[in-house]
Amino acid sequence: MILSRERSQLGKVARKAVLLTALSCSLSVHVSAQEEPEVAHVLLAKKALICGEDGRETINNAAVIFRDGKIEAVGRQGELELPLGAVIHDLGDSWVMPGMIDLHSHIAGSGYNDMIYQCNPGLRASVSVTPQNERLNMGMLGGVTTILFIPGSGTNIGGQGVLMKTGPGDFEDLVIRDPGSMKVAQGDNPKRWGYGMQRTMMNHHIRVTLRKGKAYAKRWEAFERGDGERPERHLHLDIFRDLEAKRTQISTHTQYYQVVLASLNILKGEFGFDAYIDHGSFDSWPLGQIAEEMGVAAILGPREVLFPRAATYPKDGRVEGSAWGFQKEGHSMIGFNTDAPVVPQEELPLQSAMGVRYGFDNSEFDAVRGVTIVPAQVAAIDHRVGSLMAGKDADLLVVTGDPSDPRSAVEMVWIDGVLASDVRGSYGSDREAVRRW
Amino acid sequence: MVALSLMLSLGLALPCGDGLVIHCGKVMSMDDSDSIHAPGMIWVEDGELSYVGAVREVPEGWELRTEDEMWAMPGMVDLHTHIHSGGWGDTNDMVHSVNPELRAQAALRPANRLGKLACAAGVTCLLGIPGSGTNMSGFGVLYKTKTSGSFEEVVWKRVGGLKVAQDSNPARRAGTEGWGNCRASMGWTLEDVADKALASRREGRRDPALENLEKVMAGELPVLIHTAGSEGVVNTARMWSRKYNTHCVISHGSFDGWKVASVIAEWGVPVNHGPRTMDWFSSRNGRINGSGAEYVAAGVPLFSLNTDSSVIPQEEFFLQGSMTARLGGSPYQMLRALTIHPAKAFGLDDRVGSLEVGKDADIVLYDGDPLDPRTRVMRVWIEGELQYDRDETRAFF
Numbered sequence: 009m010i011l012s013r014e015r016s017q018l019g020k021v022a023r024k025a026v027l028l029t030a031l032s033c034s035l036s037v038h039v040s041a042q043e044e045p046e047v048a049h050v051l052l053a054k055k056a057l058i059c060g061e062d063g064r065e066t067i068n069n070a071a072v073i074f075r076d077g078k079i080e081a082v083g084r085q086g087e088l089e090l091p092l093g094a095v096i097h098d099l100g101d102s103w104v105m106p107g108m109i110d111l112h113s114h115i116a117g118s119g120y121n122d123m124i125y126q127c128n129p130g131l132r133a134s135v136s137v138t139p140q141n142e143r144l145n146m147g148m149l150g151g152v153t154t155i156l157f158i159p160g161s162g163t164n165i166g167g168q169g170v171l172m173k174t175g176p177g178d179f180e181d182l183v184i185r186d187p188g189s190m191k192v193a194q195g196d197n198p199k200r201w202g203y204g205m206q207r208t209m210m211n212h213h214i215r216v217t218l219r220k221g222k223a224y225a226k227r228w229e230a231f232e233r234g235d236g237e238r239p240e241r242h243l244h245l246d247i248f249r250d251l252e253a254k255r256t257q258i259s260t261h262t263q264y265y266q267v268v269l270a271s272l273n274i275l276k277g278e279f280g281f282d283a284y285i286d287h288g289s290f291d292s293w294p295l296g297q298i299a300e301e302m303g304v305a306a307i308l309g310p311r312e313v314l315f316p317r318a319a320t321y322p323k324d325g326r327v328e329g330s331a332w333g334f335q336k337e338g339h340s341m342i343g344f345n346t347d348a349p350v351v352p353q354e355e356l357p358l359q360s361a362m363g364v365r366y367g368f369d370n371s372e373f374d375a376v377r378g379v380t381i382v383p384a385q386v387a388a389i390d391h392r393v394g395s396l397m398a399g400k401d402a403d404l405l406v407v408t409g410d411p412s413d414p415r416s417a418v419e420m421v422w423i424d425g426v427l428a429s430d431v432r433g434s435y436g437s438d439r440e441a442v443r444r445w
Numbered sequence: 446m447v448a449l450s451l452m453l454s455l456g457l458a459l460p461c462g463d464g465l466v467i468h469c470g471k472v473m474s475m476d477d478s479d480s481i482h483a484p485g486m487i488w489v490e491d492g493e494l495s496y497v498g499a500v501r502e503v504p505e506g507w508e509l510r511t512e513d514e515m516w517a518m519p520g521m522v523d524l525h526t527h528i529h530s531g532g533w534g535d536t537n538d539m540v541h542s543v544n545p546e547l548r549a550q551a552a553l554r555p556a557n558r559l560g561k562l563a564c565a566a567g568v569t570c571l572l573g574i575p576g577s578g579t580n581m582s583g584f585g586v587l588y589k590t591k592t593s594g595s596f597e598e599v600v601w602k603r604v605g606g607l608k609v610a611q612d613s614n615p616a617r618r619a620g621t622e623g624w625g626n627c628r629a630s631m632g633w634t635l636e637d638v639a640d641k642a643l644a645s646r647r648e649g650r651r652d653p654a655l656e657n658l659e660k661v662m663a664g665e666l667p668v669l670i671h672t673a674g675s676e677g678v679v680n681t682a683r684m685w686s687r688k689y690n691t692h693c694v695i696s697h698g699s700f701d702g703w704k705v706a707s708v709i710a711e712w713g714v715p716v717n718h719g720p721r722t723m724d725w726f727s728s729r730n731g732r733i734n735g736s737g738a739e740y741v742a743a744g745v746p747l748f749s750l751n752t753d754s755s756v757i758p759q760e761e762f763f764l765q766g767s768m769t770a771r772l773g774g775s776p777y778q779m780l781r782a783l784t785i786h787p788a789k790a791f792g793l794d795d796r797v798g799s800l801e802v803g804k805d806a807d808i809v810l811y812d813g814d815p816l817d818p819r820t821r822v823m824r825v826w827i828e829g830e831l832q833y834d835r836d837e838t839r840a841f842f
Contacts, residue, residue, distance in 0.1 A: 146733070325558065325561075325840075326839055326840055326841060327562065327760070327840065327841045328841070358818075361818040361819060362818055364818065364819040365818040365819055365820075365841070366841055367841070370819060412818075412819060413817055413818075413819070414764075414767040414768055414770070414771040414818065415767060415770045415771055415776060415816065415817075417771075
């Protein structure tokens, strides 16, 4: 029931064909290297942002070695032994960092907001994915290599999201995990589903569905223990078996104090599912401490600020950042999202930059962590992506400087060790040829 | 007294009285020779700048502020803003299609909430203009974003310049013409009223409704023109610059307007770009075109940026520069586009836009590069008065 696979050999061939076509016009110099997947590549960079699980480590004059789609080693130049015959990419003053991850995105396809029923846990966003689409490609060029593509917020349970890479390749190549999440929407938008419906009714319907789903999952658990009859298969409720077994999470469109409180109490407190906040806008940050204690992460966006107009929380007329608030409350798992196309996919690092502008402490690169390792851990895909660690997917970005500065450019994108974009040295007159902005 | 005059005549006079000296890590003067003093010093006397340059001895009795880590920049100048009433209200009268008799000053609420945020973000001088619901919506008010003060204390020019809208919005319902108002009709309407103003001045009619428009037609007052798209931009420039030879500035110039940038550059018409600074609509090979960068590359004179606040929040004016730099412009050009260029484009550079002796002491201190969103605005002076101090009251976070 859960699709989670490494890339197939077939996919690899297809992907290579796509890549060769894409590269043949301007980047032929790199093609020969791609034809031999066993050849190791080495990136020599001025600085590597590791984004590791337990620290804020950066390495100056770093070397990153990867082969056959996986990172083999990361360390200081001169201290690492480089494999024989490796292709060396000397990046000069540029930095290397993990590919960025957005856990709230709608740009991998179209037609993802079915609004016939109020709760639709069986619907799958994965069936709408159009690989290589223009917006996905633009996000990839901006350094976003992994997204959670989720249904819209037109209903209280929009369906199942899919965790996927942004390219290149076909769907089987791109998917990291399906279902990537179950999308719950608790504030605002789903109220439009039916006139007269408000928060209490929405929460009631969510609880009814969750209770049915949990009971369904329990029946299957009992059957698998040899303790009961085989339950009738119910496509609408199958995802609750994954949720109950902690194989996937609930990504929650939730914002405002009382709505986020309801999310915490219902999704995590009452039902015990792994869930995370996937908006967290307006005055929800005072719940930061409670969310931290309950182990519910805060993936913030597309709004990153609380404007003084909101009368719901007193704050002396100041404009305050949501990330600042959660951090102030002692929350340790703060990430950023775009809700693309609400904020364009390629502007994910700008979301974290604005978080910093409005108070988020970035002295230890937490803004970068919030678009890399934090979302990877939250979605439980940190064994694959999110940091520069040996054994992880070689999803690597070469950037001209701190990615939280809009003036920094993404110069190279590697996904699974495949060169997906290279615009190095293409400023000035050559810019026309390859750069997308 | 004799001794004093002797000293003055010899150029040895030391300043007296109570001035302010700001000693900073870096002074970005934004003057014509691109002077950067690191470290540098700014002297303020009677609300004006009396010295900007290298560190030197501080006159006795003056207040010295040492801000070693800070960058100083002139306060930013935004020519296309709508926050003068404190919201969207009272900025868009739409009864008639041309309104040369209307003045935005009547809607100004000094030191309103949005203006205070602007000040705290380093934006100190605004042209508050009427909306673009009609073809000629009236005259903007030029004011400073002082955080307190009466109308008289904040307003620099009651009649700061004319606002014309020649594309898109007024086509929806440009006053008496109602539905069906397209480019040809808008062009005719504008030329008609312009010709009336010219005739009024020629014949000495003294029509009060046309009094200020006459000044625009004579080049005595500037005009800011909302226009967009390549055909809109070129038509606007042709009418207001080639035909009428007014002191005109193209505002917006969005979408594919950049495609006529070389013509605009040849005609020497300044461009005040924003709130959109990127072009998705005429994409070449799916690329996002940084339209601001294209205008600069084409050599348009005095390229400046705007927010069209609150379309873009006034406090995010700097970000227009950051994003235009992201999309291909040079960061220093973008600092010009936020300060000295808009000032020069509208003839305000006698008082604002750069840190030079004799100009208003509108000074902003940053704790880093002004284009970096992670940088904080620490202190803001307007006309020598400290208006915002982050250590005292933080407007953000």
